[in-house]
Amino acid sequence: MYEKLSPPTQGTRIRFAAGVPQVPDDPIIPYLRGDGTGVDIWPATQLVLDTAMQLCYGNARKIHWFKVYAGDEACELYGEFQYLPQDTLTAIREYGVAIKGPLTTPVGGGIRSLNVALRQIFDLYACIRPCRYYPGTPSPHRHPEQLDVIIYRENTEDIYLGIEWRAGTERAQELIQLLNERLIPATPEHQGKKIPLDSGIGIKPISKTGSQRLIRRAIQHALRLLPAKQLVTLVHKGNIMKYTEGAFRDWGYELVQSEFRSECVTERESWILENLEKNSDITITENARLIEPGYDHLPAPKQAVIGAEVQQVLAQIGDTHGQGQWRQKVMVNDRIADSIFQQIQTRPQEYSILATMNLNGDYLSDAAAAIVGGLGMGPGANIGDSCAIFEATHGTAPKHAGKDRVNPGSLILSGAMLLEFLGWQEAADLVQTALGYAIAQGQVTYDLARLLEPPVEPPLSCSGFAQAIVRQMENVKKS
Numbered sequence: 001m002y003e004k005l006s007p008p009t010q011g012t013r014i015r016f017a018a019g020v021p022q023v024p025d026d027p028i029i030p031y032l033r034g035d036g037t038g039v040d041i042w043p044a045t046q047l048v049l050d051t052a053m054q055l056c057y058g059n060a061r062k063i064h065w066f067k068v069y070a071g072d073e074a075c076e077l078y079g080e081f082q083y084l085p086q087d088t089l090t091a092i093r094e095y096g097v098a099i100k101g102p103l104t105t106p107v108g109g110g111i112r113s114l115n116v117a118l119r120q121i122f123d124l125y126a127c128i129r130p131c132r133y134y135p136g137t138p139s140p141h142r143h144p145e146q147l148d149v150i151i152y153r154e155n156t157e158d159i160y161l162g163i164e165w166r167a168g169t170e171r172a173q174e175l176i177q178l179l180n181e182r183l184i185p186a187t188p189e190h191q192g193k194k195i196p197l198d199s200g201i202g203i204k205p206i207s208k209t210g211s212q213r214l215i216r217r218a219i220q221h222a223l224r225l226l227p228a229k230q231l232v233t234l235v236h237k238g239n240i241m242k243y244t245e246g247a248f249r250d251w252g253y254e255l256v257q258s259e260f261r262s263e264c265v266t267e268r269e270s271w272i273l274e275n276l277e278k279n280s281d282i283t284i285t286e287n288a289r290l291i292e293p294g295y296d297h298l299p300a301p302k303q304a305v306i307g308a309e310v311q312q313v314l315a316q317i318g319d320t321h322g323q324g325q326w327r328q329k330v331m332v333n334d335r336i337a338d339s340i341f342q343q344i345q346t347r348p349q350e351y352s353i354l355a356t357m358n359l360n361g362d363y364l365s366d367a368a369a370a371i372v373g374g375l376g377m378g379p380g381a382n383i384g385d386s387c388a389i390f391e392a393t394h395g396t397a398p399k400h401a402g403k404d405r406v407n408p409g410s411l412i413l414s415g416a417m418l419l420e421f422l423g424w425q426e427a428a429d430l431v432q433t434a435l436g437y438a439i440a441q442g443q444v445t446y447d448l449a450r451l452l453e454p455p456v457e458p459p460l461s462c463s464g465f466a467q468a469i470v471r472q473m474e475n476v477k478k479s
């Protein structure tokens, strides 16, 4: 079955039934060490996860790690350009749940992203990146503790599908000519536009299916955490990209109507219902005026549309959501992408779960991680219906590779997400608590040490931080 791999001789595979992992007490879990700082952060992570398992479950539960290869390490074993060997894909498919370090992607030419390839091959459509503050972590913000969001990033489409043509190539020019000569002139709203012939071209597909399955998971997550997480915000740049990003928003609202009608309320619906609560004699027009800024300056047909919206909301959900019932539901709203970058900084406490397309989520997850301490504190999971791969938000940070200095926190916390996914909450909680205690006591790596006042000198090494977490876990278990 494998060309160069030998799976562990003990352990059992995880299977998925209707999207849910069926987890034995002795799962075999493939891991990819990764490139760059993967050599530092993976051993640190494995130590913490194994210790947490041992402390919580003794010999009753054990992960049997299965080393598989991608990136530079794979080329060493399998030969030149063998960045993602078939063995690795077979192992991940067979065992269902994996964890990985970061993998390098060159800018411009060369190989396409192995990270993105794995998400696409296994249809890991939901990239989940929680950004939560651990007290004592230095931050450029005065109140980083106010940010506690979970980013749900669509993970398989958008420009990450990688359908691009380099400027000047025959295909790029053929496509530009087709667009300039046929498709653009045939579309009235594009009249007069022209694409410069020396352009590179990339395609940005955003599908209804892809958008809705991601947003569905985000809403389901909010419902599980209710009332702690009560808001799902659809992030988009739909004012500019109407039929891709704007459609993402519209399909999100459609989903509320079609699948979550009794459990959700949209922000606009809540305004309409609240206006009625505050004034039971309010007319449709007065209500419409209150929900739509500039209503009085709109042409009559547009005013009519808003009036109809008010009427429809009251008729459809007045009984089920009115008189304050909507306050117990998950609210769905939307924000334009550029604005959400400042909102998470200026009003972080107002956001809970952010549902995004691929590119926006990539940007937003680094930005949100910066608020809670930087990329060393940004965990993540890529989840599909029959596979899951856990990985940090950050990349290979090549200048720090092999120096035993970077913060393994993101991969360790990704490991905690893995434990939680397996249903081993006690071990997941232990890891998070111990990591929090270590940071609170100033036991930190260089990235946090340099920001603390006064700076911590010398900082812990990568492996030293893992050992500090291990000591904290032992203390928690003793007490």
Ligand SMILES: NC(=O)C1=CN([C@@H]2O[C@H](COP(=O)(O)OP(=O)(O)OC[C@H]3O[C@@H](n4cnc5c(N)ncnc54)[C@H](OP(=O)(O)O)[C@@H]3O)[C@@H](O)[C@H]2O)C=CC1
Pocket (backbone or CB within 6 Å): 037, 041, 101, 102, 103, 104, 105, 106, 115, 374, 375, 376, 391, 392, 393, 394, 395, 396, 397, 398, 406, 407, 408, 409, 410, 447
């Ligand atoms: N999922 C994946 O595998 C990902 C892979 N990549 C790939 O990684 C490569 C490098 O990307 P790059 O843009 O440099 O981004 P990186 O995320 O690798 O690193 C950028 C900077 O973030 C900080 N940082 C990253 N990881 C840590 C950590 N564990 N602890 C502390 N600080 C950290 C460092 O800042 P400082 O030096 O200031 O301390 C580092 O220089 C590229 O090939 C890229 O494609 C990128 C993102 C995700």
Ligand SMILES: O=C(O)CCC(=O)C(=O)O
Pocket (backbone or CB within 6 Å): 103, 104, 105, 113, 114, 115, 116, 362, 393, 395
């Ligand atoms: O795959 C890569 O090289 C970068 C991906 C990335 O930045 C991310 O997934 O956050």
Ligand SMILES: [Mg+2]
Pocket (backbone or CB within 6 Å): 362, 363, 366, 393
């Ligand atoms: Mg990124």
